[in-house]
Amino acid sequence: MSLSFTQTTSIKKAVDVINNVNPNKFPLVLSRIIQKLHLKDERTFTEDEEKKLETALSLNESDLQLLIETCEFFLQQAAYHTSKPAVLQSQLEQLGLTEDKVSAIVTTWQNGAKEVLERLRHRMLSPKQLDSVKWKLSLVMGSSTKAKTKLPVATLELGMKNENTDNDNLQMEFTHEELYKFYDQLETIQSQIDSLS
DSSP states (O other), X not given: OOOOOOOOHHHHHHHHHHHTSOTTTHXXXXXXXXXXXXXXXXXXXXXXXXXXXXXXXXXXXXXXXXXXXXXXXXXXXHHHTTOOHHHHHHHHHHHTOOHHHHHHHHHHHHHHHXXXXXXXXXXXXXXXXXXXEEEEXXXXXXXXXXXXXXXXXXXXEEEEEESSSOXXXXXXXXXXXXXXXXXXXXXXXXXXXXXXX
């Protein structure tokens, strides 16, 4: 799959906004965006910085957000597709961006691509990842409703690794039937993963 941008209404409006930004200030905005591109839950600019940018770039709040989000999108797509600068340049030109803006985005990508790709490789895709699995089997011999019962119960403890906080555990109890259904679902997932590779 190669890099390809679609001219949506939002992209067309963003292109107009980007084309009208001061060409001397635009690369500075791009520089900050590419520095923060690998961070999932962190804003590129603080609220105070955005207020200053609105003034410096002569944009209203919604146009500034559109500019930031669109430039983030362009660079994220370039990272996702590990785009060559010439391909990125061609795609941006087809959207109608002016030569100076295309050049600024492509130069930012060329200068920051290696570092961004390396940081993205080390970033966890999911906030939690499986770190350990523990299990135990017990036998329930009775309950408040039945005096004599023999019910096997499996307890599964999944150790979850979180990139931002300490690890936590998820405990689940299964009867024989529930465990069998869970196993079938895991088998289905495994077969789907195998078919992809």
